[in-house]
Amino acid sequence: MSVYTVVEQSDLVEFLQDYSVGELADFQGISAGIENTNYFVNTLQDGQTRQFVLTIFEHHSFAELPYFLNIMAFMAEHEIPTAHPIKTLSNGYLKELKAKPAALVERLKGGGVDHPNDIQCSVMGEYLARFHQAGQDFSDFRPNDRGLDWMVSTYQLIQQYLPSDEQAMIEAELAYQAQIDWAHLPSGVIHADLFCDNALFSGNQLSGIIDLYYACNAAFLYDLAVMVNDWCRINEGDVENIHFDATKVEQMVHAYRQQRPLSEEEEQAWPAALRLAALRFFLSRLKDKHMPREGEMTQIKDPNVFKQVLRIHRQA
Numbered sequence: 001m002s003v004y005t006v007v008e009q010s011d012l013v014e015f016l017q018d019y020s021v022g023e024l025a026d027f028q029g030i031s032a033g034i035e036n037t038n039y040f041v042n043t044l045q046d047g048q049t050r051q052f053v054l055t056i057f058e059h060h061s062f063a064e065l066p067y068f069l070n071i072m073a074f075m076a077e078h079e080i081p082t083a084h085p086i087k088t089l090s091n092g093y094l095k096e097l098k099a100k101p102a103a104l105v106e107r108l109k110g111g112g113v114d115h116p117n118d119i120q121c122s123v124m125g126e127y128l129a130r131f132h133q134a135g136q137d138f139s140d141f142r143p144n145d146r147g148l149d150w151m152v153s154t155y156q157l158i159q160q161y162l163p164s165d166e167q168a169m170i171e172a173e174l175a176y177q178a179q180i181d182w183a184h185l186p187s188g189v190i191h192a193d194l195f196c197d198n199a200l201f202s203g204n205q206l207s208g209i210i211d212l213y214y215a216c217n218a219a220f221l222y223d224l225a226v227m228v229n230d231w232c233r234i235n236e237g238d239v240e241n242i243h244f245d246a247t248k249v250e251q252m253v254h255a256y257r258q259q260r261p262l263s264e265e266e267e268q269a270w271p272a273a274l275r276l277a278a279l280r281f282f283l284s285r286l287k288d289k290h291m292p293r294e295g296e297m298t299q300i301k302d303p304n305v306f307k308q309v310l311r312i313h314r315q316a
């Protein structure tokens, strides 16, 4: 259960006084999620129930959060189904709760998808392109703090824990990626972590894109590769059996291209993008495994999944 910061009824009643959302009706901790503490919060306003999600940020500072909350608001206002943050009476999106930054956001409908179907992959391809297009008008800038520099320094930190085959693969991949001219590919605001557990669906309709806390400015193609590596991957049994569903990949990329055609340079860089996206999550999962953050309730995600994904793409 990922409720790191326990909130009592009285804390919440006081917290909600700074919002125009009515009276607290009930609230419940959310078990899913790894990074932050999340609660479902229901209020009663003018006889109507209103539903929200309260997030208490466990790792971000007050200074870095406005960027993410502004993107959520911006995307929601541009027909991308993100959770619009709720303004406080003093007109901000961020407040303090239990000495940590916290935000109240709209609760989106729908549920997570464990095994996405072809249509859902296609819907995600289209919406990612729309997300990228909408972001062209978003004025804030945030560099990618999980880019190649981060990958190199993370590898240096964890190298000592890795078997020689992993060291060799990561070193070869870092050297390969260093030659790719990522800076000249079309770029803008990307989600950077749009895995299946960061989308909510009602049937085949996308009702929510959540967890925008890695959003940044980077190559669009990389964002599409992050998504393909998770949504189009078939995990059956052992990691050695991981493979990609060609139809899902085709559906997702086709839907993306229909909305935002890829340039010649992007088409050429596609295999490299798949590899970069695999390397990024291989490294972050290795770091979480070998150097877990203190106090974190660890639902460690298996690094071997992305080791295998990287291996598949390197062999392609």
Ligand SMILES: Nc1ncnc2c1ncn2[C@@H]1O[C@H](COP(=O)(O)OP(=O)(O)OP(=O)(O)O)[C@@H](O)[C@H]1O
Pocket: 002, 030, 032, 033, 034, 035, 036, 037, 038, 053, 083, 105, 106, 107, 108, 109, 112, 197, 198, 208, 210, 211
């Ligand atoms: N705005 C929202 N509307 C509806 N449900 C939400 C919303 N935000 C979060 N949830 C629910 O809460 C769960 C946990 O949220 P989330 O995945 O953002 O957790 P996290 O710990 O912040 O991030 P992560 O685990 O990806 O690092 C989600 O799986 C989803 O079911």
Ligand SMILES: N[C@@H](CCO)C(=O)O
Pocket: 193, 195, 281, 284, 285, 301
């Ligand atoms: N989506 C990431 C975790 C959160 O960033 C992973 O599956 O490794």
